[in-house]
Amino acid sequence: MKFLDKLFEQQTRQLAQRSSRRGMLKTLGGLLVGAGTIPLLPVARAAAEAPGHPVEEGDPGSCDYWRYCAIDGFLCSCCGGSENTCPPGTEMSPVTWIGTCRNPADGRNYVISYNDCCGKSSCGACLCQRDEGDRPPYRPDKTNDINWCLGTSSAAYHCSTAIVVGVAFEEK
Amino acid sequence: MNHAFKGQCWLAALAVFSLSGGVSAAQDRPPPLPIEPTGVVESLPASYPPSWFLVHDAGFFHMGDGKVYVIDTAASTLPEQVKGTFNVSMIGNISQSVSRGEIYATETFHSRGSRGDRLDVLTIFDRQTLSPRGEVILPTGKRFMGMPERYAMVLLDNDRWLGVANFSPATSVTLVDLDTRKIIGEIPTPGCVLSYPTGKRGFSSLCADGRFLSTELKADGSLAKQTRTDPFFNSDSSPIYERPAIIGTTAYFPSVAGLVYPVDMSGAVAKVGEPWNLVPESERAENWAPAGIGLIDRDDQGRFYIIMHPGATNGSYQGGGPEVWVYDAAGKKRVLRIKLQAWGLTLAVSRGKNPVLMVVNPTDMSLEMYNTSSGDFIRTISGFGQETPLMVHGSK
Numbered sequence: 267m268k269f270l271d272k273l274f275e276q277q278t279r280q281l282a283q284r285s286s287r288r289g290m291l292k293t294l295g296g297l298l299v300g301a302g303t304i305p306l307l308p309v310a311r312a313a314a315e316a317p318g319h320p321v322e323e324g325d326p327g328s329c330d331y332w333r334y335c336a337i338d339g340f341l342c343s344c345c346g347g348s349e350n351t352c353p354p355g356t357e358m359s360p361v362t363w364i365g366t367c368r369n370p371a372d373g374r375n376y377v378i379s380y381n382d383c384c385g386k387s388s389c390g391a392c393l394c395q396r397d398e399g400d401r402p403p404y405r406p407d408k409t410n411d412i413n414w415c416l417g418t419s420s421a422a423y424h425c426s427t428a429i430v431v432g433v434a435f436e437e438k
Numbered sequence: 439m440n441h442a443f444k445g446q447c448w449l450a451a452l453a454v455f456s457l458s459g460g461v462s463a464a465q466d467r468p469p470p471l472p473i474e475p476t477g478v479v480e481s482l483p484a485s486y487p488p489s490w491f492l493v494h495d496a497g498f499f500h501m502g503d504g505k506v507y508v509i510d511t512a513a514s515t516l517p518e519q520v521k522g523t524f525n526v527s528m529i530g531n532i533s534q535s536v537s538r539g540e541i542y543a544t545e546t547f548h549s550r551g552s553r554g555d556r557l558d559v560l561t562i563f564d565r566q567t568l569s570p571r572g573e574v575i576l577p578t579g580k581r582f583m584g585m586p587e588r589y590a591m592v593l594l595d596n597d598r599w600l601g602v603a604n605f606s607p608a609t610s611v612t613l614v615d616l617d618t619r620k621i622i623g624e625i626p627t628p629g630c631v632l633s634y635p636t637g638k639r640g641f642s643s644l645c646a647d648g649r650f651l652s653t654e655l656k657a658d659g660s661l662a663k664q665t666r667t668d669p670f671f672n673s674d675s676s677p678i679y680e681r682p683a684i685i686g687t688t689a690y691f692p693s694v695a696g697l698v699y700p701v702d703m704s705g706a707v708a709k710v711g712e713p714w715n716l717v718p719e720s721e722r723a724e725n726w727a728p729a730g731i732g733l734i735d736r737d738d739q740g741r742f743y744i745i746m747h748p749g750a751t752n753g754s755y756q757g758g759g760p761e762v763w764v765y766d767a768a769g770k771k772r773v774l775r776i777k778l779q780a781w782g783l784t785l786a787v788s789r790g791k792n793p794v795l796m797v798v799n800p801t802d803m804s805l806e807m808y809n810t811s812s813g814d815f816i817r818t819i820s821g822f823g824q825e826t827p828l829m830v831h832g833s834k
Contacts, residue, residue: 335753336753361607385552385553386552387500387501387502387551387552388498388499388500388501390499395756395757396753397753397754397755397756397757398752398753399752399753400753400755400756401673401674401677402644402677402678402679402680402681403582403584403605403631403632403680404630404631404632404644404645404646404673404680405646405673405677406605406607406631406646409584411584411585411756412582412583412584412605412607413501413528413529413583413584416579416606416607419553420548420552420553420554420556421528421546421548421556421579421583422501422502422528422548422552422553423501
């Protein structure tokens with residue numbers, strides 16, 4: 267699910283480059299709380315892993331985290347869940363949209379499933395919209411504009427996960 | 439007599455003096471206000487002025503409490519601007535019928551707020567009272583629920599029927615008879631979404647394989663024929679927006695890269711014309727492209743309006759932009775370039791001879807009004823309770 271992330275994350279960057287910081291960003295400031303600028307303490311998982319083990323790096327609580335390349339929604343990591351689990355008392359949607367994101371720690375592209383967590387109203391924290399590879403709703407597999415709380419007992423959207431479901435084919 | 443008691447005496451004397459003075463002044467005052475009736479509730483005119491807009495706040499942070507504001511953009515003070523509201527629960531969509539005096543809204547409710555039994559409903563609002571005048575219970579768990587769209591519902595056959603687009607994620611259209619307020623049937627649109635009015639009594643849907651699926655209906659609402667057009671775009675490499683501006687019977691679909699496809703919807707089957715570039719050749723190095731949510735609309739003079747942004751990148755296509763470009767659709771020519779105060783996410787244009795442009799500014803979620811002849815900024819409308827006005831509509 268998405269829409270507003272743009273306002274928070276992406277537009278912040280664009281506006282910052284293009285407009286008077288005094289005027290624009292002052293007004294944005296209030297909205298930005300909770301978006302991509304949440305306190306980030308990078309989790310250096312890669313460094314902690316022994317050679318030969320899968321590696322990744324970054325902060326799942328940050329919109330910049332590599333798995334969130336096609337996301338649009340509230341990050342479950344900020345809502346009591348994690349990048350691949352739902353918060354307590356919610357229900358994970360079995361159907362969803364996917365993205366293909368590059369893991370900077372190993373240079374591979376992964377297929378990411380953005381399963382929504384449902385059954386409670388909007389989490390409200392860490393709104394993130396990246397939209398890379400996103401498509402309009404005529405491509406259901408790639409659209410984050412839909413409320414993907416489909417096939418769940420409640421249509422209430424709460425937050426979005428980003429689950430690694432496979433290694434993508436290398437582009438030739 | 440102590441000091442405290444003395445003080446009390448003085449106060450008492452002052453009170454008596456004031457009272458007698460007050461009585462004498464009352465003789466010079468106008469008569470008292472009449473006693474007012476209680477329980478009076480306002481209503482709106484049957485015909486909305488062109489300056490009125492419907493502002494759909496989807497309630498992104500509390501989707502069960504979405505709301506549509508009826509706003510008079512010609513007024514200069516907030517109490518004059520706000521004409522009324524109605525609720526639309528769970529990011530529904532709305533559609534207006536002037537001839538029936540109704541506004542249709544797709545809504546979803548759970549019996550216990552965010553949980554419990556689910557009910558999907560088409561609510562029929564009265565345009566004058568903004569109250570439900572009827573409803574049609576929709577098939578559970580099917581109706582399209584996502585970012586607000588202008589064509590998730592389609593009025594057909596002179597507003598006799600209403601098609602409601604479904605996405606479960608199986609795609610179809612539920613056809614409703616607005617006279618009887620009964621469901622006529624459900625027409626599958628496999629691989630294709632939404633519903634754009636087509637021909638005398640049909641609609642087209644946009645497909646994953648880059649073509650239209652055009653549906654023709656019989657006089658009783660049953661399916662007559664479905665036709666798939668040739669592919670005209672690639673949803674991976676050259677996607678288009680699902681959001682057209684429809685002028686007369688031509689739907690103008692912008693592409694993410696900045697082309698626009700004119701599609702003739704006058705016949706039973708959508709007919710895709712030659713695309714043309716929205717960006718003048720001399721400006722293409724700046725990588726201008728459309729962007730936004732409700733990013734395009736049209737006026738009654740044959741022009742369409744679209745939000746544009748420079749430096750387009752993968753993922754920027756829904757982020758809005760700093761300018762609105764206005765085109766003479768038939769002439770395939772840009773006629774005005776409006777530099778916004780800050781940024782635009784969604785826009786709408788009023789009907790009539792002297793249309794005004796409304797733009798949602800996402801930096802503070804205010805509405806900005808612009809003159810469509812000069813491009814001049816007119817005023818900001820804000821502070822009326824809006825939080826996430828993701829879609830706006832000119833009143834019909």
